[in-house]
Structure formats: C-alpha cells, structure tokens
Amino acid sequence: MLTQSKFDILREKLSPSILPISNEAREKAEAILETADFPTRRNERWKYTSVNGINKLTFDESIDDFDSFNPISANAEKLIISNGFIKKDQKQIKGVKTSWDELPTKSADDAFDALNILYCTAAIEIEFDSKIHREIELIFINNDNSVLFPRIFVKCNKESKGTLILNFQGSEESSCFTNVSTYIDVEENSHLNVHKIQKNGIGTFDLQREYVNQAKNSSFSINTFSLSGRLTRNELNILVNGSNCETFMNGAYTLKGKSHCDNHTTVDHKVAHCFSKELYKGVIDDTATNVFNGKVFVRKDAQKINAFQSNANILLSETGSVNSKPELEIYADDVKCSHGSTTGQLDEEAVFYLRSRGLSEKAAKELLVKAFLGEVLEEVEHAEVRSYVENQIEKHFSA
Amino acid sequence: MAQYTENELAKDLDNQDYKFGFVTDVETEKVPKGLNEEIIRLISAKKNEPEWLLDYRLKSFSIWQKMTEPNWAHVKYEKPDFQNITYYAAPKQTKKYESWEDVDPEMKETMSKLGISLEEQKRLTGVAVDFVMDSVSVATSFKSKLKELGIIFCSFSDAVQEYPELVREHMGTVVPNTDNFYAALNAAVFTDGSFCYIPKGVRCPMELSTYFRINAGGTGQFERTLVVADEGSYVSYLEGCTAPQRDENQLHAAVVELKAMKDAEIKYSTVQNWYPGDENGVGGVFNFVTKRGICETNAKISWTQVETGSAVTWKYPSCILKGDGSVGEFYSVAVTNNHQQADTGTKMIHLGKRTKSTIISKGISAGDSENSYRGLVQIQKNAHGARNFSQCDSLLMTDHCGAHTFPYIECKNPSAQIEHEATTSKIGEDQLFYCMQRGISEEKAISLIVNGYCKEVLNQLPMEFAVEAQKLLAISLEGSVG
Numbered sequence: 001m002l003t004q005s006k007f008d009i010l011r012e013k014l015s016p017s018i019l020p021i022s023n024e025a026r027e028k029a030e031a032i033l034e035t036a037d038f039p040t041r042r043n044e045r046w047k048y049t050s051v052n053g054i055n056k057l058t059f060d061e062s063i064d065d066f067d068s069f070n071p072i073s074a075n076a077e078k079l080i081i082s083n084g085f086i087k088k089d090q091k092q093i094k095g096v097k098t099s100w101d102e103l104p105t106k107s108a109d110d111a112f113d114a115l116n117i118l119y120c121t122a123a124i125e126i127e128f129d130s131k132i133h134r135e136i137e138l139i140f141i142n143n144d145n146s147v148l149f150p151r152i153f154v155k156c157n158k159e160s161k162g163t164l165i166l167n168f169q170g171s172e173e174s175s176c177f178t179n180v181s182t183y184i185d186v187e188e189n190s191h192l193n194v195h196k197i198q199k200n201g202i203g204t205f206d207l208q209r210e211y212v213n214q215a216k217n218s219s220f221s222i223n224t225f226s227l228s229g230r231l232t233r234n235e236l237n238i239l240v241n242g243s244n245c246e247t248f249m250n251g252a253y254t255l256k257g258k259s260h261c262d263n264h265t266t267v268d269h270k271v272a273h274c275f276s277k278e279l280y281k282g283v284i285d286d287t288a289t290n291v292f293n294g295k296v297f298v299r300k301d302a303q304k305i306n307a308f309q310s311n312a313n314i315l316l317s318e319t320g321s322v323n324s325k326p327e328l329e330i331y332a333d334d335v336k337c338s339h340g341s342t343t344g345q346l347d348e349e350a351v352f353y354l355r356s357r358g359l360s361e362k363a364a365k366e367l368l369v370k371a372f373l374g375e376v377l378e379e380v381e382h383a384e385v386r387s388y389v390e391n392q393i394e395k396h397f398s399a
Numbered sequence: 400m401a402q403y404t405e406n407e408l409a410k411d412l413d414n415q416d417y418k419f420g421f422v423t424d425v426e427t428e429k430v431p432k433g434l435n436e437e438i439i440r441l442i443s444a445k446k447n448e449p450e451w452l453l454d455y456r457l458k459s460f461s462i463w464q465k466m467t468e469p470n471w472a473h474v475k476y477e478k479p480d481f482q483n484i485t486y487y488a489a490p491k492q493t494k495k496y497e498s499w500e501d502v503d504p505e506m507k508e509t510m511s512k513l514g515i516s517l518e519e520q521k522r523l524t525g526v527a528v529d530f531v532m533d534s535v536s537v538a539t540s541f542k543s544k545l546k547e548l549g550i551i552f553c554s555f556s557d558a559v560q561e562y563p564e565l566v567r568e569h570m571g572t573v574v575p576n577t578d579n580f581y582a583a584l585n586a587a588v589f590t591d592g593s594f595c596y597i598p599k600g601v602r603c604p605m606e607l608s609t610y611f612r613i614n615a616g617g618t619g620q621f622e623r624t625l626v627v628a629d630e631g632s633y634v635s636y637l638e639g640c641t642a643p644q645r646d647e648n649q650l651h652a653a654v655v656e657l658k659a660m661k662d663a664e665i666k667y668s669t670v671q672n673w674y675p676g677d678e679n680g681v682g683g684v685f686n687f688v689t690k691r692g693i694c695e696t697n698a699k700i701s702w703t704q705v706e707t708g709s710a711v712t713w714k715y716p717s718c719i720l721k722g723d724g725s726v727g728e729f730y731s732v733a734v735t736n737n738h739q740q741a742d743t744g745t746k747m748i749h750l751g752k753r754t755k756s757t758i759i760s761k762g763i764s765a766g767d768s769e770n771s772y773r774g775l776v777q778i779q780k781n782a783h784g785a786r787n788f789s790q791c792d793s794l795l796m797t798d799h800c801g802a803h804t805f806p807y808i809e810c811k812n813p814s815a816q817i818e819h820e821a822t823t824s825k826i827g828e829d830q831l832f833y834c835m836q837r838g839i840s841e842e843k844a845i846s847l848i849v850n851g852y853c854k855e856v857l858n859q860l861p862m863e864f865a866v867e868a869q870k871l872l873a874i875s876l877e878g879s880v881g
Contacts, residue, residue, distance in 0.1 A: 044471070300799065315813040318780070324808040326819070333795035333825045343778075343810040343817040 029114035036111035076137035083146035084121035128162030175203025200229030216242025255288035309339035459576035459586035558594035573656035592623035628663035657692030680738025683710025696722030717746035720754035735768030744774035765796035
C-alpha cells in the first residue's frame with residue numbers, strides 16, 4: 001500500500017479551486033505534489049521551521065460578508081477579499097483583473113505554490129501603467145477557520161509608478177490557513193513599492209512567496225511587517241535582471257506567545273551596477289521563535305554591486321529563540337557587500353535611565369523597543385502605513 | 400612607469416608553482432590497499448595495541464559503514480575511493496633512534512628543506528618538535544626537559560603503550576566516533592598522531608610543535624591528536640604541514656581533540672600548506688579534518704589557523720564552552736588560489752554562564768578558487784550573559800573566483816549578546832593609489848595591504864610561527880606579496 005504523504009492528508013480537507021486553471025499548470029502542479037511531502041528539518045531551507053501543525057487545523061467554508069474592514073490608506077483604490085474569496089459587488093478598479101477565462105500559467109518549482117494553484121481561491125492581476133502614481137490596497141479580511149489561497153500577479157509597466165498595499169487582517173482568535181503566491185514584474189524605468197502587513201489570528205498559518213523580476217533602471221521596495229500569527233513564513237525571491245536597479249527590503253516582526261516567524265529572502269544580482277539594501281529587525285517574547293535567512297548572490301561579471309544586509313533581534317524572554325543566517329555568495333570582485341547580524345537584549349542602562357525619570361519598567365521597555373523598530377519604520381515613506389504599524393506595535397505591548 | 404596591473408598579478412598567481420614539491424626516497428612499509436576488518440586488525444597488530452583499542456576501531460568501522468558521505472559543503476570534488484587507499488605506511492626502520500645522529504640523513508635533508516632542522520630548532524627557538532613522517536614519529540626532542548615538569552608529549556602510539564589509562568579516559572570524549580563520516584573513518588584506521596598531557600598547575604615553558612608530512616604516494620594520513628590540559632595549566636601547541644607534489648588526490652582526515660580542564664588554557668596554532676594541486680586543479684590534498692575542544696570552568700581554548708594549501712579544505716575547529724566563564728577564540732586566514740576550494744569556519748557552542756567567544760576570519764580568494772566561511776554560534780538556554788563577536792572579511796583578487804559567507808546564529812537566551820559582521824570587497828583602489836603615490840610599487844603595496852588585512856590573525860601566532868606563516872602567504876600569493 002502506498003503511504004499517504006502529509007500533502008495528501010491536507011488535500012483531503014481542501015476543496016479544489018473553481019477557477020479556470022490551465023491544463024498545463026494543473027498537470028505540473030499535480031506532478032510536483034505527487035512526489036512532495038512536507039519539508040523537514042533535513043531540508044536546509046526549512047531547518048528551523050516545521051509546518052506539520054497545518055494538518056491539525058480544521059477548515060470551514062462559510063463565506064461571511066464582513067460589514068466593516070480597516071483600510072490603511074485613505075487614497076488607495078481598494079479591493080476586498082473576504083475569507084479568501086473576492087467580495088461580491090465591488091466597484092471595478094482600472095487595471096485590476098479578477099475574472100478569468102484562464103489563469104496565467106506562471107508557476108514556481110515549489111510544493112506550496114503547486115498547492116496554491118490547485119486550490120486557488122482568488123486570482124488577481126494588477127497593472128500599473130501610468131507615470132502618475134497610483135495606489136492600490138488589497139484587504140484580506142478573514143475570521144474563523146477559513147482558507148486563503150490567493151494568486152497575485154503584479155505588473156509595473158515601463159515608466160510607471162505604483163504602490164501596492166497587501167493588508168492581511170484576521171480576527172484575533174481565528175486559525176486560518178493562508179498560502180499566497182505573488183508574481184511581480186518591475187519593468188524598465190518603473191518604480192514599485194509594496195507594503196505587506198500580516199496581522200493574523202493567533203492560530204493562523206501563513207505561507208507566502210513573492211517572485212520578483214526587476215528590469216533595468218527600475219526601483220523596487222518591499223516592506224514586510226509580521227505582527228501576529230501562529231506561523232508566518234515569507235519567501236522573498238528577487239531577481240535583478242537589469243543594470244542600474246535599486247532594491248530595498250525592510251522587515252519588522254513582533255512575536256509573542258507561540259508565534260513562529262520565518263523570513264527567507266534571496267536577492268540575485270545577475271548584472272552589474274546595482275544596489276540593494278536589506279534591513280530586518282524584530283523583538284521576540286514568550287516562547288516565540290524567529291528565523292531569518294538572507295541570501296545575496298552576486299553572479300560572475302556582475303561588477304560594481306553594492307549590497308548590504310542587516311538583521312537585528314531583541315530577545316525578551318528566557319524561552320524564546322532566534323536563528324539568524326545572513327549569507328553572501330559572491331563571484332565578482334569589484335563589489336561592496338556586507339552583512340551584519342546581532343542578537344541581544346535591551347540596554348539595562350537605558351532602561352535605568354528612563355526609570356530614573358519616572359517611567360515604569362514596562363513603559364521604559366516599550367519605548368526602547370519602539371525606538372529599536374523605529375529604524376525600520378523610518379524607511380517606510382508611506383505615512384499611513386507607518387502610523388498603522390506603529391499603532392499595532394503599541395497594541396502588541398499593551399495587550 | 401611599468402605598471403603592474405591586477406591582470407598581471409592574476410597571471411602571476413596562475414603560474415605560481417608549489418614550492419615544497421619534492422619526495423623523500425625512504426623505504427616505506429605498507430599494508431595492502433583497501434579497507435576491511437582485516438586491515439584494521441593488521442594496523443592494530445602492527446602497532447601492538449591493547450584489545451580495548453582494537454574493539455574501539457572495529458566499532459568505529461561498523462559505525463562508519465552505516466554512514467553516508469556528507470555533501471552539504473560548498474565544494475566540488477571527486478569522492479575518494481576508500482578501497483583504493485593504503486591505510487598504513489611506516490618508514491621501514493623499526494628500531495627507535497638512540498640519538499639525533501642515528502636518524503636517516505635523507506630524512507634530515509627533508510626537514511632542513513622544510514626549514515625546521517632539529518639542530519636549528521633546538522639551538523635557536525627552544526621549540527620541541529615531534530616530527531611525524533608518514534604516520535610514525537621519528538624524532539622527539541626536549542623530551543627529558545618536559546618530563547621534569549611531568550608534561551607528556553609523545554606520539555599517539557607511544558602514549559597508547561605507555562599511558563593507556565590516560566588515553567582511554569580522554570580519547571573520543573570530544574569527538575566521538577559517531578560524530579561524522581570522516582571522524583568515524585579516522586577512529587577506525589588512525590595510524591599515529593600526537594598526545595600531550597599537561598599536569599595540574601603547570602605552565603608549559605616552550606611551544607610544542609609537530610610537523611605532519613604526507614610522504615608515500617597514495618597513502619591517506621589519518622592523524623589523531625589529543626591535548627589534555629589539566630586544571631590551571633597552560634600549553635601552546637603548534638601544528639604545521641607541507642606535502643610533496645603528487646598527481647593523485649590524497650586524503651587527509653585527521654581528528655584533533657582538546658580538553659581544557661578548570662582554569663586551563665590551550666592555544667592551538669596551525670599553518671597548513673598541503674599540496675594544493677597544479678594550476679589546472681589536478682591533484683592536491685583533500686583536507687577533511689574534525690577539530691574540537693571542550694572548555695571547563697574558566698578555561699580557554701584559542702584556535703589560530705593559516706590555511707594556504709589543499710585542493711579541498713573542509714574543516715571547522717570548534718569550541719564547546721561547557722564550563723561557566725569559559726572562553727573560545729578562533730582566528731583564521733584562508734588563502735585559496737588556482738582551483739583550490741575551502742569551506743572552513745568554526746562552531747562556538749555556548750553552554751555555560753558568562754561564556755565568551757570571538758571569531759575573526761579572513762578569506763582571500765585568487766585565481767579560480769572558491770573560499771567559504773561557514774560558522775555556527777549557538778547560545779543554549781542556560782548560557783546567561785554569553786557574548787559573541789564574529790567578523791568575517793573576504794578579499795577577492797580576480798573576477799573569476801568566489802567568496803561566500805554562511806553564518807548560522809542560534810540564540811536561546813535573552814541575556815546573550817551576539818554580533819556578526821562580514822564584508823566582501825577587493826583591494827581598495829584608493830588604498831593602492833595612496834601607497835603608490837608615496838613611491839611604493841604596486842606589487843609591494845598589494846603585499847602591504849594584504850599583510851595588514853591579515854594582521855589581526857597573524858598577531859595571534861607565536862613569533863617564530865608567524866614568520867613562517869608570512870612566508871607561506873607570500874608563496875601562495877607570490878607576485879602580489881613580496
């Protein structure tokens with residue numbers, strides 16, 4: 001008898017996508033899942049993260065219609081995805097496609113991406129096509145035990161400018177399974193900012209992958225804020241295919257309870273004269289664990305690359321743990337690359353200074369943590385995103 | 400002005416020949432090629448070993464048979480055929496030398512070519528040399544002086560005969576035979592090595608030194624070194640390697656175990672210059688070594704290494720900081736040229752309270768080589784107040800070599816402080832310009848900058864060793880380092 005893989009067990013609980021998936025994509029995905037199983041510790045990319053807990057989740061498919069949702073940006077055009085499905089009767093947004101004759105065949109060699117194709121709940125294509133800056137916000141709102149499998153395709157056309165906000169908000173007690181694949185094309189001379197805010201319910205498993213392609217003279221920035229959830233994993237893959245590109249990656253995470261957060265980023269510099277900068281910072285409390293793995297590739301002949309990578313952690317509890325692995329793989333000589341990683345605690349003298357001025361211990365620590373994360377927030381140009389995240393950090397500590 | 404450009408430097412580096420490529424013509428006694436229980440029994444019998452050691456070897460062999468060769472390192476090489484290796488070769492003379500005059504003149508010649516003639520060493524440096532030529536130690540000097548202090552410094556096989564209890568007590572306690580593929584192999588077939596014991600409260604008055612040398616063609620060398628520093632003692636141990644030119648790959652899988660008891664300090668320095676293969680990457684030594692030390696309370700272990708040789712290097716001298724207040728240090732310069740590959744670094748495992756570790760790693764890649772730093776800093780739950788500082792810098796000399804950094808940082812204690820930083824760059828043009836503008840030739844300027852770049856590590860070496868290390872750096876990067 002054939003043994004059942006953990007994917008098979010999971011698939012029995014999911015209902016197949018009703019969207020028009022091309023046969024080609026379906027066959028490829030089936031083939032990947034045929035041989036795949038959940039990654040184990042022996043897999044270097046999953047050394048510190050176990051996804052076995054997904055199979056303990058139970059799902060229900062009630063589609064609630066939410067009356068209220070909390071947008072972050074006032075000016076952005078908004079699309080609401082409730083419990084994984086696109087909310088009915090929404091105003092059409094220019095450049096946003098949600099109904100399909102056939103889904104795009106783009107896919108990656110990844111078991112969870114294959115799963116995302118077969119059980120896709122919503123497919124969204126966003127196109128930025130003008131020099132005039134546009135802002136689009138996708139609001140993913142969910143409660144209970146819903147399943148969110150969106151596929152997102154973003155295209156920033158030549159000489160266009162755009163901002164995309166991915167606003168994930170789950171009700172506090174929910175235990176959802178979120179599995180997102182995002183494909184981003186940043187074309188020549190264009191400029192794209194992505195803000196991703198993950199505020200998930202405490203039982204939620206959230207696996208996200210971004211595949212970014214940058215053409216020459218483009219600028220791309222992505223800010224990832226992992227605020228809550230049982231398990232959050234972000235795989236950010238950026239391929240810099242043209243010269244004179246700028247790439248910015250910033251991330252902040254606040255973990256407590258049993259949270260586990262895993263940020264895997266890869267920047268692949270294939271051509272010369274590019275710049276990339278990465279800054280991830282976070283605080284870890286209770287029994288939470290954090291994983292950071294940043295990888296910078298500089299390929300042969302990709303000269304004059306400046307790539308910087310930095311990860312800083314504050315561990316607040318005896319039982320939390322931090323695993324950090326900043327990597328450099330460099331095959332060209334005329335480059336400036338550096339990385340740094342620190343793990344520590346709050347400066348006792350700084351806490352004492354604040355307390356001697358009348359702040360309670362809690363308030364003093366809160367202030368210092370906010371200042372610590374503030375370095376990441378300073379990188380965020382979008383004022384509303386910044387203040388939203390600041391508020392969330394405040395709530396995180398007052399709860 | 401005749402400009403010495405980087406391209407020319409690269410060309411010079413490509414043409415750089417191995418300086419120590421010569422073979423000593425000494426008759427050697429070998430066992431048949433291949434690996435099985437019989438061979439292990441034969442090695443054990445030849446060395447007249449007690450039964451517990453034979454059992455240990457056989458057990459290690461059965462463990463090894465169940466293991467598969469690891470392949471996670473960032474290196475590519477043809478896997479060695481373990482059945483095509485001669486596991487034992489000893490210089491044929493079986494009788495021990497009565498005095499220095501009795502030593503085979505040819506062997507003396509070898510040593511003087513290496514610049515370590517015993518007479519000179521005795522007279523000038525005060526270093527006791529345990530010269531290992533193909534697995535059996537040939538000459539040991541200063542033995543009597545060390546004996547007065549109760550210090551034991553002898554070949555591993557002598558130690559097995561003379562101090563079996565000590566060897567049995569400590570062997571395999573730092574690197575167990577189940578540890579990894581090559582450690583298990585070594586435990587099964589090790590031929591000789593060095594053993595060193597420093598009694599309580601003794602400060603070893605001289606630097607202990609061993610030269611390993613692979614000589615007979617096709618002989619794998621499986622050395623085993625055990626250094627035990629008892630409470631409150633201090634020892635500085637030097638290990639240096641050169642190997643003659645060969646076309647087939649030679650396997651070197653050594654195990655080094657250090658034990659620093661309460662308040663003890665061990666300083667272990669290595670200059671490694673095995674044959675790196677020719678400029679096309681043919682031949683060269685595979686250097687797959689397991690080095691590890693355990694620190695008890697307030698003990699200190701310091702690893703310093705200068706790696707210039709070997710076709711493939713794969714080693715991580717590590718410290719287990721078990722006792723409270725113990726200290727681990729790792730200083731390394733790794734130079735790779737032509738088609739050399741190095742995947743090296745360290746592991747610092749913090750178990751005790753207030754443990755401290757420092758990692759300084761400098762990589763220099765030239766030619767078509769690949770140079771990787773791979774390190775682990777692990778802070779366990781009870782390591783309150785642990786502190787780590789790591790710095791790994793890489794210098795790239797050509798545009799077809801690679802420099803990589805893979806640091807693993809794992810922290811389970813909130814009072815620990817860990818810092819890691821790494822940079823990768825080439826020699827700064829402004830620095831070069833500054834030197835040249837003051838009348839220093841480009842070649843000399845590069846030498847100056849590289850020396851300055853490595854200084855932090857070279858400073859850690861004992862004086863006479865530092866001189867040799869600088870020579871080796873110069874040979875490995877000749878054309879750039881004057």
